[in-house]
Amino acid sequence: MDQFYEYERDRIFMGLHNPAVNHQQGVNGKVAGNLEAFAQIKDAAVLLHGPKGCAFHYRYYSRRRWLPFYGLESDDLTEAEVISGGEQKLFDTALRLAERRPGLIVLIPTVASDIMQCDLLGIAGLVRERTGISCIAVKSEVFSHIDKTVMRRGRREALKGWCSGKVSKNTDSRGCGFSEAMLTLAEQLMEPQEETDPRGINVEGYSWGYGGRMLLKGMNGMLADMGLHLRTVIPSCAAAEIAKAPAAGLDIARRVRWAMALERSFGIPYIHVHGFARYTGLDGIRLFYRDINEKMGLGLDTDRIFEARFRAAEERLAGVREAYRGKRILLIARTFANLPNQLVQAVKGAGIPVTCAAAFADPEFLERGDYDSDMIETIRRNTARAAEMCGLKEAPVIGPDPQQFRELTDSADIIVADPRTQLLWPGKPVLSDDLLFVAPLDPEGFCKNAEYIAGSLGALPVSGSLLINRVPFAPGLYPQTDRPSVKAAGDIWQKLWQEWGRDA
Amino acid sequence: MIPTQGCFYLGAYRAFSSFRDAFLLIHSVSGCSWGALAFHQMGRQDDVRQACTMIHENEVVFGGEDKLASGLEILKDHRPQRVFVLNGCPADMIKDDIQSVIDEARCPFPVHWMDTAGYMGSAREGFISAMRYMAKLAEKPEDAGAGADRAVPSVNLIGIALDDPRSEADTEAIRRMLEPKVRLNACLPMLTEESLRRFADADLNLVLRGFEQVGEDLRERLGMPYITVDYPYGAAGSAEFLREVDRALGTDHGAEIEEGLARAAKAAEKALHPLRLLYQAEAAVAGDYARASAMKRFLRDEAGFRISAYRDDLDPHEDQSIWLDRVRDSGTTVVFGSSFERCAEDEMPAKLIRFAYPVTDEIRLGYQPYAGFDGLDFLLSDILSGVLSFPYRREGQFQPREF
Numbered sequence: 001m002d003q004f005y006e007y008e009r010d011r012i013f014m015g016l017h018n019p020a021v022n023h024q025q026g027v028n029g030k031v032a033g034n035l036e037a038f039a040q041i042k043d044a045a046v047l048l049h050g051p052k053g054c055a056f057h058y059r060y061y062s063r064r065r066w067l068p069f070y071g072l073e074s075d076d077l078t079e080a081e082v083i084s085g086g087e088q089k090l091f092d093t094a095l096r097l098a099e100r101r102p103g104l105i106v107l108i109p110t111v112a113s114d115i116m117q118c119d120l121l122g123i124a125g126l127v128r129e130r131t132g133i134s135c136i137a138v139k140s141e142v143f144s145h146i147d148k149t150v151m152r153r154g155r156r157e158a159l160k161g162w163c164s165g166k167v168s169k170n171t172d173s174r175g176c177g178f179s180e181a182m183l184t185l186a187e188q189l190m191e192p193q194e195e196t197d198p199r200g201i202n203v204e205g206y207s208w209g210y211g212g213r214m215l216l217k218g219m220n221g222m223l224a225d226m227g228l229h230l231r232t233v234i235p236s237c238a239a240a241e242i243a244k245a246p247a248a249g250l251d252i253a254r255r256v257r258w259a260m261a262l263e264r265s266f267g268i269p270y271i272h273v274h275g276f277a278r279y280t281g282l283d284g285i286r287l288f289y290r291d292i293n294e295k296m297g298l299g300l301d302t303d304r305i306f307e308a309r310f311r312a313a314e315e316r317l318a319g320v321r322e323a324y325r326g327k328r329i330l331l332i333a334r335t336f337a338n339l340p341n342q343l344v345q346a347v348k349g350a351g352i353p354v355t356c357a358a359a360f361a362d363p364e365f366l367e368r369g370d371y372d373s374d375m376i377e378t379i380r381r382n383t384a385r386a387a388e389m390c391g392l393k394e395a396p397v398i399g400p401d402p403q404q405f406r407e408l409t410d411s412a413d414i415i416v417a418d419p420r421t422q423l424l425w426p427g428k429p430v431l432s433d434d435l436l437f438v439a440p441l442d443p444e445g446f447c448k449n450a451e452y453i454a455g456s457l458g459a460l461p462v463s464g465s466l467l468i469n470r471v472p473f474a475p476g477l478y479p480q481t482d483r484p485s486v487k488a489a490g491d492i493w494q495k496l497w498q499e500w501g502r503d504a
Numbered sequence: 505m506i507p508t509q510g511c512f513y514l515g516a517y518r519a520f521s522s523f524r525d526a527f528l529l530i531h532s533v534s535g536c537s538w539g540a541l542a543f544h545q546m547g548r549q550d551d552v553r554q555a556c557t558m559i560h561e562n563e564v565v566f567g568g569e570d571k572l573a574s575g576l577e578i579l580k581d582h583r584p585q586r587v588f589v590l591n592g593c594p595a596d597m598i599k600d601d602i603q604s605v606i607d608e609a610r611c612p613f614p615v616h617w618m619d620t621a622g623y624m625g626s627a628r629e630g631f632i633s634a635m636r637y638m639a640k641l642a643e644k645p646e647d648a649g650a651g652a653d654r655a656v657p658s659v660n661l662i663g664i665a666l667d668d669p670r671s672e673a674d675t676e677a678i679r680r681m682l683e684p685k686v687r688l689n690a691c692l693p694m695l696t697e698e699s700l701r702r703f704a705d706a707d708l709n710l711v712l713r714g715f716e717q718v719g720e721d722l723r724e725r726l727g728m729p730y731i732t733v734d735y736p737y738g739a740a741g742s743a744e745f746l747r748e749v750d751r752a753l754g755t756d757h758g759a760e761i762e763e764g765l766a767r768a769a770k771a772a773e774k775a776l777h778p779l780r781l782l783y784q785a786e787a788a789v790a791g792d793y794a795r796a797s798a799m800k801r802f803l804r805d806e807a808g809f810r811i812s813a814y815r816d817d818l819d820p821h822e823d824q825s826i827w828l829d830r831v832r833d834s835g836t837t838v839v840f841g842s843s844f845e846r847c848a849e850d851e852m853p854a855k856l857i858r859f860a861y862p863v864t865d866e867i868r869l870g871y872q873p874y875a876g877f878d879g880l881d882f883l884l885s886d887i888l889s890g891v892l893s894f895p896y897r898r899e900g901q902f903q904p905r906e907f
Contacts, residue, residue, distance in 0.1 A: 021549065022541060026556055029535025051593060052820075053511020053622040057539030059844060060864055068865065069846050071506050076821060079623045082597065093505075111533045112593045112623065115564055143561040144533040485527055485553040488582035492529075492555035492575055500558070500571070 004452050007211030011434050013065045014210075024480055025489040029145045032061045033177020034108050034138055037185070039070045040205060040236045043103030049090045049118060050110030052076040073097060082112055091123050098131040104189065104239035107137040111144050124188075134239055136188040142175035148497070150174045152370050155337075158274060159378040162340060163385070167274040172255045178206055182258035185235060185242055192266060193247035200231030200248040201292075202268075207254045209276075209437045218442030222289060225305050226298070234258075250296050269295045276439040277341055277386075281348030282313060285441055306443070313443035316451070320351045323454035330412035333359040334433065336366065336398060337379055340386035345436040346416055347390035351450030352431070354416065357383075357392065358408055361399035368494060370502075414457070429460040505823035508790070508815065508844070511622030513592050514540055515630025518861070519638060520588040521554065522666035522693035523700075527584035528554035531572050531602060532592025536622070543862040544667040559594050568595055569605050576609040585697055589617040596621035616641075626820030628792065635662065635693050635718045642703040644726050657753045658689035660703060662719060662730075663712030663794055666694050669842075669863040670874055677876035678736065681746060681764070685755050692718065704728065708752055712794040714818075735798035735875060738806040739768030742877045764877035771881055778888045783808035788831045788848065790815040790824075790841040791860025799840050799859060807887070812836050837894075838887060855890030857883075 031048065035058055038046045048055040055074030064070070075093035077086045094105055105127060107120045120137035127135040142150070154171040161167035172179040182204065201223065208215050220230045231248045232241050245251075246262060251270040253259035259270035271291055273279065279288040289302045331346050331354045333339035339359040346352045366376065383396050400408060409415060409428065416431045435453050440446045472482045480486045509515075513532075517540040520528055530537040537556035545551065557571040572589070579587060591602060596619065606615045618637045620630060661678060664671050671694065679688040689706040690699035709730035711719035719730030731752045736745035742764055746757040772779055787809040789800050793816040803809040812834035815827040824844070831839065831848050839848045842860045849856040858866050859874055873879040 022538065022545075022552075025552060026538050026541070027534050028538040029533060031535065051511045051623040052505070052507040052509075053514045053627065054535075056507040056510040056514065056627070057535065057543075059507070060539075060542060060862070069844060071824070071847060074505055074507050076505055076507065077623055079621070082593070082623050111535070112597065115594060115597050143564065144559070145535060480552070481550040483550060483552070484582055485584070486550065488527060488579060488584065489552050489555045491582065492578050493558075495578055496556075496571055496575055497534075497558040501562070 004211070004448075006214050007438055010065055010210035010212070011437070014063070021480060025486075025493040027145050028061065028063075029058075029111070030140075030142070030175045030177035030180065031058045031108060031110065032063070033175075033179070034181045035061060035070060035072065036064055036178050036206065037181035037235050038106045038108070039064060039067055039072075041104060041106075041242065042238045044106055044239055045073060045097045045100065045102035045104070046070075046106045046108065047073040047075060047090070047094060047097060048108045048110060049075055049086065049113045049120060050077050051082075051112060054110045054112070077112065082116060085116065085118070086113065087118055087123055090118065090120070091126060094123065094127045094135065095130065098127065098133050102133065102239075105133055105135040106184075107135065109138060109140050114140050114143060134189060134243070136184055138180060138184050141180050144175070146173050146175035156375055156378075159337070159375055159382065162275065162378075162382045163277040163344075163389075167256070167272055169256050169260060171274055172257050179255040179257055182206075182234070182255055183261060186258040186261040186265075189239065189243050190246050190262065190266075191243050193244055195247060196249075197231055197247045198249040198296075199228045201228060201250045201252060202232045202234055202245050202248045203230055203252045204254045204258070205233040205236040209439055210434070211438055214445065215438070215440055218440050218445035221444075222285075222306070222309075222442045223292075225309075226289065226293070226300055226302065228292070228296075250292065252292075271295055275341060276349070277344045279441065280344050280439055282310060282443060282446060284348060285443060285446060286310065288441055309443045313447050316447040317351060320447075320450045320454045321353070323457055324353050324414075327413040328355045328411060329353060329414045329416060329431075330355065330408055331357040331433075332415060332417040333357065334418050335359065335369075336361040336376075337369070337371065339396065339398070340379065340382035342433060342436060343383070343386040343390055343392070343396070345439070346433075347392075349439055349446075349449075350436055350453050352416060352453065354390065354392065355412075356394045356397065356408060357387070358397040358400055358405070359383075368498060370498070414460075427462050429457070429462050431456070431460060505821060506825050508822045508824045508827070509792075509817045509820065510627035510630075511593075512624040512626065512630035512633070513590060513620045513622040514543075515625075515627030515632075516590060516618060516620040516634035517630075518544075518627070518665045518667055519631050519634030519693040520590060523586065523588070523638065523695045524666070525695075525697045526553065526586040526588055527579065527582075529557065529572075529575050529579065529587055529589045530554060530592065531557045531559070531568065531575075531589055531595045531600065533559050533594055536592035543864060546864045546867060559592075559598075564594065564598055567598060568600050569602075572600065572602060572605045573609060576606065576611055576615065579613075580611060584613055586613060587611070587615045589615060590620045591617075592620070593622045596624075626817070628817045628820065631665070632715060632717055635715065636721050638693055638695065639718055639722050640725070641700060642722070642726065644704045645701070656684065656687050657707045657755060658687040658705065659708045659710050659749065659753075660690045660692060660706040660728075661688060661710050661712075662692045663715040664691060664694060665861070668795075668861050669858055669866075670868060670872065673868070673871050673873035674875035674879065676871060677873035677878040678745075680878060681736070681742060681757075681760065681876045682749065685757060685760075686749060686753060708749075710749065713797060714793040734801065735794050737798050737874060737879065737883065738802035739765050739877065739880055740806055741798060741802050742875075742880075745876075767877055768880055771884055775884055775888055778891070779807070779884075782887070782891070784810055785837050786810050786812040786835045787838045787840065788813035788827070788834070788836045788845075788854070790827055790839075790845050792817045795860050796840075802883075803840070807884075809838070838890060853894055855894065857886050857890055 052074045055072045059072045075089045124135040124137040151173045157168040158171045232245050246266040251259040253272050256272040262268045293300050293302050333342045336359045343357050347354050414429050438449050440449050557575045559568045602617050690703045704726050709719050709728050710733045711730050713732050713734050722728045733748050736742040743761045787803050789796050796816040813827050813830035836854050839854045839856045843863050843865045872882050874883045
């Protein structure tokens, strides 16, 4: 299957469900993140302990783009059980599920059961004892949904560790649900293995960008050249395979705490791919395999192993460079904080020779996002570093005034930006920055990606009569429309969650 | 059990969010608001008329009344026409005094609250309770009938929610069937401020089967007569719908029925051979009672299907896997359900026709009803196109490896 079909499928599917819009006035509960993990386990039965409405709602989750609908089980707690305790019902429901002999039973709490302080771990133990089937239970780390304090701390530390490969575990957002689920698997399902597979690698099956399946396929091809292999993509496999994951010689994590737990319990080293900046582009890909080599203590000369692949890639890139020759290309980052990443992804990751980069830095927007002066300074430093890494001749423009911005856009032949913002420049070709969410980890994949993007230049829509331009968007809440109710929803979200307790 | 319907809160949300001019303030945790919105939004992504008070740990320990009060205070700046406060389980568990907060807020717009804690019942029960609550907002006008065209009798339609698939198109199809001889006055819960004001003007309430309690309430409080009607799927279904109206109001839709049946005959003629081949094919149905029971009748009595698996929402503890087992054990080729029945389409070579809530994986813009004489063309087209788009067996007719 073509990697671009995978990419387009992921991108369009996600866009149709538009979670980005809904995130302007809310966030889903952490059960959604739990299910992002557990729904991938082929033979698991997942049971949500709470009123049936919780399970009904979480059966559908649009961001789980590979499977938006899932057969989530519920023990259907009623008002009487919420008052008198629902643990017996949970136990009975789990036993009924066990009759189908799943490879694993997962018990997940809801806010109702958390308030009731139900002992899910205890019930899981009883179910294991009675049925002999693996049964694990999520222990809530936070109430309801992602914790904003931890998230802000994580964001601050991620900015500080940008591109370094050493990122704090605080970057795992507690309450996103996925990290919590992975930790549950690591601590409750995985077991010590007598038979080891030192050249096998476990990879976290989450957050590899649009078309991520093809990225892992490319990675596996490279590992084969090193005499290594992808052993388990966790949790996209059967429960028994996850249990045996500690046989591997290395873990590659996107959310790091599960990998840290495996290092603690089984001594398995890990690589934490927090952001892609470090491993973007051909030199980034080289670095990725050097890091693996070092972590596993293999003593291989990876540069030599991959020499032919990289040489062929360099030759192929000549065609890409030719496509952009003589064009002035302006990159407009989605947010100020995104600027360093997007610049690296565009230039190093996609082979786009960006001439100039810009980002709005609206103080009100930054304040709403809780960016303090220290964080803003870190982003400026990261931007300068990104510009240097990309060989940018013009200094990035941060917070341009309207006149400056108009001059920038007028003088550009191509704008790389959020495709939805093309209504700002009717008639100007806008190269979708969605394309930058692909970060291949093999030279062939990298070239195909760069060629795909360069090849799209001649087909960019530049019509001034796009239907989306006929919609009255709300300037501050783009891409929301300017309905008063939309503004009210955003205002309440901001004040009752984002800013609530800030002064305390 | 794999739940086939949501909780009391989700049902109530469906009714209250159908009031187009109202804003919903959801006093609960974030997921309650997000989940309900996700089901509501497909095909109307800009229709965001809700916010959440974001109950979190602090509120569980110390109470969430401050947050609710703040939410109402913020809304004062945005001047909504009407606010419904809904609560999820957590607000009920911590015993927030919601009504007192509303009273003390002294909002310059009406604010209504109904206890909607999820564990109080099923979505069906929540939906009916919320419709009964909304029905209480209707007042008998002092100058009843003034300004209205009393020569034309009018009806209210009760039981179609805004987030039901094809809700607006189906309502329009029903209006087109009724008018000009009978005027469609208002819909509950799909109200507006204006239609609420004239709601009690109607001569008759048409209550979809299963929602009779709402009709009873309105009869008792406002003296409004009602009849129970089936969701008008198909030609015979639409004809019977109009006949019921005629019997109750003394009107005569004979000509319209004749014309509708003639249109149906033409449609059948165009699709004669596929329809002939579908005769006695197996189909499965799953949905809310009003729709599912009417669709079952249409499929069986008009299209000639055998119904191999049927499920509605009358039993709040219904498990989807039991229905799915029945589908698996049959020769079902067409499944009528919600997006949650997609599992049947994924597993079997059966085509899913989405006709019941929730539909989140299909967008229908414009006038594409299933109800009424107008809806028959769309319904037949989708059934026949669905069957024609079965996946091909490119490996060949026989696949020995599978033997």
